[in-house]
Amino acid sequence: MDRAVDLSKPEYEERRNSYLWLETGLLMTDIELHQVTNDQKYRNDAKQRVRNLLAFQDAEGWFYFDEAKTSGKYTECRFHLFALYEFLKHNPDSEIKQRIQSAFKRWADYNMQFAGFSSFGQIGGIEEDGRVRNLYQSNHRNRRVGAFAWGLATAAILLEEPKYLEAAQRQIQWIVGLNPADVSMMAGVGKGPGCYHHRYCFMEGCEDGVVPGG
Known part of the structure; x- marks a missing residue:
């Protein structure tokens, strides 16, 4: 990636300094390593990563990217929420279960x-x-x-x-189609758009417009 883009450019500052994504990646790694090795140290580290992730959340429900909480509001549903859920799925009786549930509630209520x-x-x-x-x-x-x-x-x-x-x-x-254009964007459900703009939409073995795994 360093050869493909110049990470020193301002437009990459958010990604370069994103502790939110760093902690998310480390948590997912800990979860997988614990599943493979059953080594308690990975489970213990995962709990700390969860605490670190939860610390990025504002009381109103959105998340910050940086530890100083100077970044803008991040309201999207991305891998940080998925990682928290994965931890809870593998550790349903964890003492931090309620904190994770509360984090989901604050995030959901903000966006609702x-x-x-x-x-x-x-x-x-x-x-x-x-x-x-x-x-x-x-x-x-x-x-x-x-x-x-x-x-x-x-x-x-x-x-x-x-x-x-x-x-x-x-x-x-x-x-799947309940939109002003009455167009379904899922193959095999409803009426498709009829025209496509991506080369992967024309692949052998799939009907036109279908992106495998899309």
Whole structure:
């Protein structure tokens, strides 16, 4: 990667200084190593990584990238939440279970406030200029919509709260066709877009438009 991009450039500063992603990667590594070796030191280190990750969360629910908490709000559902869930899945009786559940609740509650700006229920957000939008940043991409579906569904499981599951279902419904264009972005479900822009959408063994594993 160092040969491909210049990490000293300002646009890479957030990634270069992201302790959130560093702790996430270390936690996932600890979980896997403990599963393979059953060595208690990896489980103990994983617990510390969980505590470190939880320390990045603001009381309102979003996360910071840096230890000094000077970065902007990070409200997305990405690998940090997945790593916390994976730890809890493998350690269901951990003494930090409630802290992880609380982290999911704060994150879900913060984002749920942006679920009502459209009749379709996709999660919106606040733009840099202060505008509140239902089509926020890149949430028209399946990756973001699907990630929120997973995060909200997981929060529903951990907290036994149906409202999060209902919100998760709205995200999936958007992907499979409940959107203004009446277009499904899942192969074999509903009406496809009919035109595609990516070379991987035309592969032998798949219908046009299907990206394997997409």
